[in-house]
Amino acid sequence: MKETLALIAQASSIQASKGSVATYIPELAKADPEAFGLAVTECDGTQYLSGNCEFRFTLQSISKVVTLALALEERGKDNVFSAVGNSPTADPFNSIMRLEMDAPHRPHNPLINSGAIVVVSLLPEEGREGKIEAILDMARDLMANGDIKVNDRVYRSEKNTSDRNRSLAYFLRSVGSLKGDIEDILDVYFRQCSMEVNAKDLSILGATFACDGLNPITGKQVISPQTARIVRAIMTTCGMYDGSGEFAVNVGIPAKSGVGGGIMASVPGRMGIGVVSPPLDQRGNSVAGLAALAAISEQLHCRVL
Amino acid sequence: MKETLALIAQASSIQASKGSVATYIPELAKADPEAFGLAVTECDGTQYLSGNCEFRFTLQSISKVVTLALALEERGKDNVFSAVGNSPTADPFNSIMRLEMDAPHRPHNPLINSGAIVVVSLLPEEGREGKIEAILDMARDLMANGDIKVNDRVYRSEKNTSDRNRSLAYFLRSVGSLKGDIEDILDVYFRQCSMEVNAKDLSILGATFACDGLNPITGKQVISPQTARIVRAIMTTCGMYDGSGEFAVNVGIPAKSGVGGGIMASVPGRMGIGVVSPPLDQRGNSVAGLAALAAISEQLHCRVL
Amino acid sequence: MKETLALIAQASSIQASKGSVATYIPELAKADPEAFGLAVTECDGTQYLSGNCEFRFTLQSISKVVTLALALEERGKDNVFSAVGNSPTADPFNSIMRLEMDAPHRPHNPLINSGAIVVVSLLPEEGREGKIEAILDMARDLMANGDIKVNDRVYRSEKNTSDRNRSLAYFLRSVGSLKGDIEDILDVYFRQCSMEVNAKDLSILGATFACDGLNPITGKQVISPQTARIVRAIMTTCGMYDGSGEFAVNVGIPAKSGVGGGIMASVPGRMGIGVVSPPLDQRGNSVAGLAALAAISEQLHCRVL
Amino acid sequence: MKETLALIAQASSIQASKGSVATYIPELAKADPEAFGLAVTECDGTQYLSGNCEFRFTLQSISKVVTLALALEERGKDNVFSAVGNSPTADPFNSIMRLEMDAPHRPHNPLINSGAIVVVSLLPEEGREGKIEAILDMARDLMANGDIKVNDRVYRSEKNTSDRNRSLAYFLRSVGSLKGDIEDILDVYFRQCSMEVNAKDLSILGATFACDGLNPITGKQVISPQTARIVRAIMTTCGMYDGSGEFAVNVGIPAKSGVGGGIMASVPGRMGIGVVSPPLDQRGNSVAGLAALAAISEQLHCRVL
Structure with a gap:
């Protein structure tokens, strides 16, 4: 698992050069285009970190x-x-x-x-x-x-x-x-x-939604299972801006992106994934983040659709 | 399982009275508003039939x-x-x-x-x-x-x-x-x-998509796993007309409806579901069919989102 | 008057080179881009012809x-x-x-x-x-x-x-x-x-509308004064495709254009104008025709707005 | 002329009961629905006043x-x-x-x-x-x-x-x-x-536009003839909100309305007309004002289209 993620991180981080850091908010334009972090938090609390998981970015x-x-x-x-x-x-x-x-x-x-x-x-x-x-x-x-x-x-x-x-x-x-x-x-x-997080935080966010509202790190039921399911459903159909349909086809996991370069994904009952890389595609989704999630979906058999 | 489905069939078929049979095509207007059929085909080929699974309707x-x-x-x-x-x-x-x-x-x-x-x-x-x-x-x-x-x-x-x-x-x-x-x-x-089917046919259709293209009744690989996944993903985001978002929230299963009153659902790796009841809601989805799928999603833990 | 029109015809026909003959209907693409005809029919029946008033084109x-x-x-x-x-x-x-x-x-x-x-x-x-x-x-x-x-x-x-x-x-x-x-x-x-006319025909069409429905050549009341006024009003607000507003500002006369290169204008109580030159601007209006009408509006004081 | 206008004022002011005073701005809702004023200023400076030409309203x-x-x-x-x-x-x-x-x-x-x-x-x-x-x-x-x-x-x-x-x-x-x-x-x-005027002011406004920018009361050339013509043209195609097309058909004079209940019309070379009556139709045009202008257009032969 750890090595698989490391390989995925390596392969997908290279894709970042195909995107461009968001510029419509001046402060975002200052983000490091080379930064890349990938974290997975499983529903039993196990975590895997790859790349720079201390890199901080805003949720957007x-x-x-x-x-x-x-x-x-x-x-x-x-x-x-x-x-x-x-x-x-x-x-x-x-x-x-x-x-x-x-x-x-x-x-x-x-x-x-x-x-x-x-x-x-x-x-x-x-x-x-x-x-x-x-x-x-x-x-x-x-x-x-x-x-x-x-x-x-x-x-x-x-x-x-x-x-x-x-x-x-x-x-x-x-x-x-x-x-x-x-x-x-x-x-x-x-x-x-403008709330600031790192890839690990994002993975826990995804994991809490994946575990029906139970935060696997703290053991606290933060939100009801119903709320967690609603959020996952809305993410599936609307989470990736106007790239949501394509993401459903290619990756097939509930997820939400932000123009800060982060993407949070939630595999129901299994894990949360946090990935960050500031360069975006034309729809506002992290290019390297998309690549990492496509690889994880396939190699870790995470697709739910 | 059999009894659960029978109870669901009974409870949801009553909902049909809240809908109206499609009228924009004269021939559809002749459909029996009381007809109701529910079928499940699992990926191992097991089938459960409830209600009138001989009732024929068009796929639309x-x-x-x-x-x-x-x-x-x-x-x-x-x-x-x-x-x-x-x-x-x-x-x-x-x-x-x-x-x-x-x-x-x-x-x-x-x-x-x-x-x-x-x-x-x-x-x-x-x-x-x-x-x-x-x-x-x-x-x-x-x-x-x-x-x-x-x-x-x-x-x-x-x-x-x-x-x-x-x-x-x-x-x-x-x-x-x-x-x-x-x-x-x-x-x-x-x-x-205008292709004519019954609820059992629909359930097998859903099962073949659920089983990555392998028809569990004939054992034939009809389509590639990739094609099956693409169809499931597109059904998730677009399958229920402009009710697709609400269906994702309330039911959370890839599905496709038709104005003939049928809905086909596909639970990846588990089963296909076929349900028919001609009266429709304003968006064109079978009212009793929606009710049956919501109940199945919850009671059989079929939700994938 | 005759000389004024001849000078206007000469100056405006040169503008044709800035436009392009309509191509979306193959037969229209064959029109002679150099053809230019300008005719005026006054409400007393006097006519002035300039350029090629035998050139035939379709009304569109x-x-x-x-x-x-x-x-x-x-x-x-x-x-x-x-x-x-x-x-x-x-x-x-x-x-x-x-x-x-x-x-x-x-x-x-x-x-x-x-x-x-x-x-x-x-x-x-x-x-x-x-x-x-x-x-x-x-x-x-x-x-x-x-x-x-x-x-x-x-x-x-x-x-x-x-x-x-x-x-x-x-x-x-x-x-x-x-x-x-x-x-x-x-x-x-x-x-x-596809009705085929020449610039003189167009000028009589404009004159009949200008004279409240009375054809000044035949003396026949072809349509009621009310119909003539309605047509003139609709031409004023909608006659030049999405260039109607600009034409009202620049020329200020009720008019109707066609992609065959013709423009018919109607100066209430005074005259009808017919002009043809196949090359069109991006909105579908004859470039030389627009130039001719702008010049006529100003030099003959025909503006009604 | 004076009697004609008085009769028109009387007949059209009754129409006000078919409209409703604007309510989307609270202060406008207080306007007197019975107030009616009609003024004409000709290009030689002659003025005709009818109804309440001291009633003040905002231009909107x-x-x-x-x-x-x-x-x-x-x-x-x-x-x-x-x-x-x-x-x-x-x-x-x-x-x-x-x-x-x-x-x-x-x-x-x-x-x-x-x-x-x-x-x-x-x-x-x-x-x-x-x-x-x-x-x-x-x-x-x-x-x-x-x-x-x-x-x-x-x-x-x-x-x-x-x-x-x-x-x-x-x-x-x-x-x-x-x-x-x-x-x-x-x-x-x-x-x-929120500039406040009365019907007489409006009629002078219309007259100045009608007289190519020369104010017939003061004799001052306030704006260039070109500006006056542009304003008249724009009023013709866009002056009466989404009722501009219908107004061109029914009345055929450049005009501009406001939700304060005023309408200013401009007959090129002849006169300006100011009319006010607060109750509006669904498009935001004064009901009695429209009636008065239709009558003036017909009875005083003011139609320019």
Whole structure:
């Protein structure tokens, strides 16, 4: 196992040169394109680390599943899915036109930006500090790492390049699909995207979802089995931006990517996988991360579809 | 197992009264709304039948996966997925606007109507008779039933109510995404939709996909393991029309439905499930079929997501 | 006046080299790119001819106003505008997506292809022969030319390259916005597009609309003043494809263009203008024709907006 | 003339009961639904007033032509029309989806909200105070009324119900179609919409555009003839929201409406018309105002199309 992963890490990290580090947020553009980390956490707590598993990066869109899990726990499945849909869509993650075209004018799913912004607004905590603290607590519990915190420079960089997300939020409120103070909601959203982790943290996140909500490192039931299953299902159909369909065909494992270069995958009942490599393909998915997961799916027989 | 399925059949068949039999094709409107059949075929060949497993209905959209499997075998994955995408979409199955809006102007996936029409056009056989014979042969092999044939009245009824599909086909050819004689292609498409089966046939279809292409009744390797996996992945993200996301959340099994009232599901490595009940919900999925699959997923621990 | 027009003809005909002859219908691609004709018919019957006013070309989209006038006369304004809208649109002339996106699913106006096809279907005459004869009669009356007929080669060429129009027609019927035999309707449509005229004919067409329906050459009241005004209004907002807004700004006269290279303009109460030069700009409007009309608008003070 | 107008005023003011006062901005909802004023200013300076021409209302979208005229004068036609298009569109005035769908991602014309916001951003004056002062000066010059100012309560009400406009502005900036400080630009936009006038002011505004930029009351050439013509052309194709096509057919005069209940019309070379009655139809046009303009067009032979 250990050697297999080491070989996979070696072979896939080379692929990074085919991608480009995200540039639309200035701070992300500074990421080391050569960094590569791969970690596996099995449901019995065994861990395998390969490459640079100390390399820190921000969760970006992977944070959407943390907040989704929190909202499902706190508000219940019905409330969440009456505010956002659960349908995959062929549109890019920051698309706005569907919100106008389709009635009801609500986001198609919680993993596109508009949906993730609505999910933040559903959290029952008061104010921006209350909400982000609850998200950080959930992230720390899911990843068995009490030190997880927001990278302040990335957060401020996000906030300064947020025209599109601001447009989405104001549109949602104009059609009655979002309630609350938009600056508060966006502030929480930018901070959740800026939570900093390493590949090992990601693998534990995947493992907790894989083990029906039981964190295999701490032994704590962090979320209900139902919440874990919902998150895995949504990741399967919507987790890889508009590359979700292709990922289902080629890899066949529930997963979520972020433009920080991380991908978290969750093999139900078996393991969580965390991989990071900043260079992205055109859809915003880590090139080397995709390669590593395809190899793991095949060589470790992890495909679930 | 037998009793569990019988109880599930009983409980879910009652749900049929909440749906309505498809009316947009006159011949479908004649289907018996009370008919209900449920069959399971395991990968070792064991079968469980419940309700009316002799009730015959037409495959409709379920036929799309038969032809997709055939095209993948005959033309290869790369050729197929350069002609149609593999992305789920939030649009209805007969939507045309995406074909104009999005470049390249090709169907988003092979399970919406436009995509299925393109898949038919990819078959290498000459003429309409050649193509439909190849599809029938594939269907017979996949379902271990040499008697499967086209229901002529349904086929003619489809052909007489085909304005939308004709519009899709002409549009596709006008943008260069479809080649060939449109009347030939549509004729094959209407005939494949009109292939008549029963719940047991469907369960074997699901089992053959579940067993990586090996038909557990005949022992024949009908399609390659890769083709079986691709079909399962596409069914997971796109199989239940615009209810695919919700089905992934609630049931979590690769499946494909048809407006004839059938649903075929495929639990990798374990079993195929065939269920039929003509009344449909607003998205075109069998109401009682959905209920049966949700119960099976939970009670038989079949969820894969 | 005569000299002014001659100078305008000379200066604008040079512009033709900036455009390209239409190629999407093979027969149109054969048009002489150097041909240029300019004719003016005043409301008192005076005519001025410049360039090659014997050069024959097909009306193409200009025929849409002939059939619109006929439908308005035969079916009345209310019937026509309950079947098609009267709103300009920013979409290209052959666009289909609006028909799906917007309810009611009817064409936005009678001068885009989908709308023109619906207008043909509204004609009360029986069968394709009846309808095209009525259109030819109307065309002959409006243009004071009993010899106008269909160019058979162009008609057959249109019919062989008609995938998009066929797609539009089938879509319209699938949503209930078009009734009747589609092959009949399209056949009439292709024939009306293929009616052959010269620049002088066009100028009389424009003059009859300008003179509130009274043909200044024959003295016959061909259509009612109301029909003439409606046609002029629709031409103003929708007559130049998606270049209608720019034409209103730059020229400011009701006009209709066709991909055969003709443009007909109508200065209310004063004159009709016919100009032809086959090379088109990207929107499908004759480049030299646009230049001639801009010059006429300014130098003859013809602007009405 | 005077009696004709009085009769028209009487007959059309009754129509107001078929409409509803705008409610989406709270302050507008307080408008007197019975108020009706009708004014005509001819190009020789003669004025006819009917009904309540002292009734004050806010310009709302009519202000868009004031700022457009200013931007054309200060920045030139080419600069303005490279930042916004000049094409009519079938979309509602606050639509966003076209901005994402169509490349280049710029507003289709300066009279929809997104376009008007861009036009504000083009003004060369520094800061919000500089811009609004320039707009007020232009408004005062065009309407021969040095007392025109912003209604502060309406302005603040607009600013508090501005989610959609804010969404449009952030979207435009995110795609590079808007530059500058968004809060500044929107503040100017809300203030220009809140400029308060009466029917007489409106009629002078229309007359100045009708007289090629020469204000017939003050004798001052406020804007160039070219700017006046461009504004009239844009009003013809886009002035009445998505009712522009129907207005061209039924009335046939360049005009611009606002949700404050005003409509300004401009008969080239002859007169300007101002009419106000707050109840609106579903498209946002004054019901009684439309009736008055239709009657004037017919009875005073003002139709230009």
